[in-house]
Amino acid sequence: MGVSASLDRAPPTPSYNAIVEDDEDEYKPEVKEEDEEEEQEYKPDVKEEDESEEELPLAARAQQKRKIKEEEEAEEDSDDDVPLTARKKPKKEVKQEKKSKKRRKEESEEEYDEEDYYEEKKKKKSSVSKSRTKVEAVTPEKKKKVKKEDEEGEVWKWWEEKKENDGRKWTFLEHKGPIFAPPYERLPSSVKFTYNGQEMKLSQDAEEIATFYARMIEHEYTTKEAFNTNFMKDWRKGMTEKERSIITDLSKCDFRKMHAYFVQKSEERKAMSKEEKKKIKEENDALTTEYGVCKIDGHNEKIGNFRIEPPGLFRGRGEHPKMGKLKRRIQAEDIVINCSKDSKIPQPPPGHKWKEVRHDNQVTWLASWTENVQGQIKYIMLNPSSKLKGEKDWQKYETARKLALSIDKIRQNYQADWKSKEMRIRQRAVALYFIDKLALRAGNEKDEDQADTVGCCSLRVEHIQLHEEKDGKPYVVVFDFLGKDSIRYYNEVPVEKRVFKNLQLFVENKKGTDDLFDRLNTQVLNKHLSELMEGLTAKVFRTYNASITLQQQLEELTDPNYSEAEMILAYNRANRAVAVLCNHQRSVPKSHDKSMGNLKEKIQTKKKQVKEAERGYKDAKKGGESKVMVDKKKTALDRLKAQLLKLEVQETDKEENKTIALGTSKLNYLDPRISVAWCKKYNVPLEKIYNKTQRAKFRWAIDMAGPDYVFVASKKKKKKEESDDDED
């Protein structure tokens, strides 16, 4: 099966036969008139271009360009080379409680015409791919087995089953609905709130909202103006007429008693006896067993979040304009339930009704509600260990692997586009280059009422600096912007001259607050990408580059003779390379310095011990002690040395990990089969790499990948595929 042999256990994505050899012309790079010589640049008639005017001093060139630009602008509306923003309409009003249309297709979906077709296909396929799971092989009584298997926590090997490709996500779904936040309990009357020094008994609603704030007064959120303003506004809405007339100034509110009360409460909780804690845990487990599991297509699967978010104050990240707003309590009346028609419909709490019960098997969620702060829909969905999530995950990595097959082409393609005469194409090409090289996020447009963060397509001029030369390197672009979650991205990147010149062009005559890529947005980019490869979007590059980096790094950093500790350090380093690439950060753990100090101390002590042991050993040897004695000392010395090494490794690891979060990439970007294969190949226990949750999530990969699995075969080795069958 040639190239796709290593992919052939990959049902999720259709049509791998489309992928052929690297150099196959799969898509038409619409590069017009490609020029052979570097400098023999295609000359756009009106537009400026970059290289061929090399000789002109920069300033002169700039002027020239500016002039052209002006002309260009003068007749802008006639061509399609118009900044996208110019077409954009002003921001829409904030829609809080939009009535959503309920016209759904779910009623009709029971009978699909294609059904038979898929049945057919399934039958044909199943003779080949039907799994030989021990469980299933023995009994044809699948149903019975299944029940047993789930009770005992055995594995549903869905990845060995044929995947349907209609949009249907399930055929049977039954669950108990969500768990609601516990009702508000009033404060004991001994806990006083004072306003302007005056004791005040608050109404229930006002008190509840006050407690949300009181819990947070130690947090730096409460020092932010936006937080306080938003809170005050929403709090006042929850007050009675009378309260509202009195409480007008947050700074006159004294929440300290309330705060102290909660601190005390939490200490009491901590101080509970073993038995009490156990009892609570058991009650909790019981709830989890009842509500945390659903029945889907003959299997029990865990639900991810079956508890409704409790009311509280919205905590946005970064400078979120809505921070401090009240997140109101969710009732059954807010909840839409999704389940099978023929399932036991979940019961709303006594005296309540669901907002709606629907039976939409085109979606994966079990329940949803609209949150009031941002007007977004929240969902209750399955746990990552579920088939529905796992299959999607698997498919994601298969798409990334597929990208590997055409990445060379795509790179050539966008490099050629750097010279395009069309501005929008150049912008697209440079943006794509960043996405590919730097693993930037796509960068969708955002509303004003969210924190000001950007991704690639939404970069603004103020987010980059261009240096003809920096620290001895030519053509350096300095990126400095806030990305997702307001995490800062700072990077100094030497780029190709062409890219640099293009950027100078994009920046020209723009204010810092103007879009860098004014003729590009994510839809345009993704449209283009989907033409290059089926299923290709901007985010695939992140997955691809993350996974391939891990594979390469592992290859590079692993020495088969390593001890287990060294193996793990090697793995973490490879993982870290990816985390750095993807800019996955974390705040330095509070205890970092301290625990680092402890570690260092330990190392010192251990060093001393090693020295002593060394001396002891030498003395024994010289002193002509018995062979047994000498050997004993030698063993002791070796053990100490090993311990020291382990500590030192730990130290390195810890220091390097200070501000880098490994978890995110491990969970979301790294094809788990790479890690599994590596573990199997070098006999590293998988538990050292993946904890229990992670192993559950990646069960499919653990089962599937053998020691020889490769994410992508290294270049020009794609012929000998048969051996890459990762069976078992």
Add this chain to the structure above:
DNA sequence: CTTAGCACTTAGCACGACCAGA
């Protein structure tokens, strides 16, 4: 087309359970 709505993935942080060393 553009835009809004929707579904789903990706993200860092807080907190509590648990564990190793004093």
Add this chain to the structure above:
DNA sequence: TCTGGTCGTGCTAAGTGCTAAG
């Protein structure tokens, strides 16, 4: 047994990207 620290887990915000509506 206590304590300090680490780690796992839950939580929920914040992204991406597709599609239907306007």
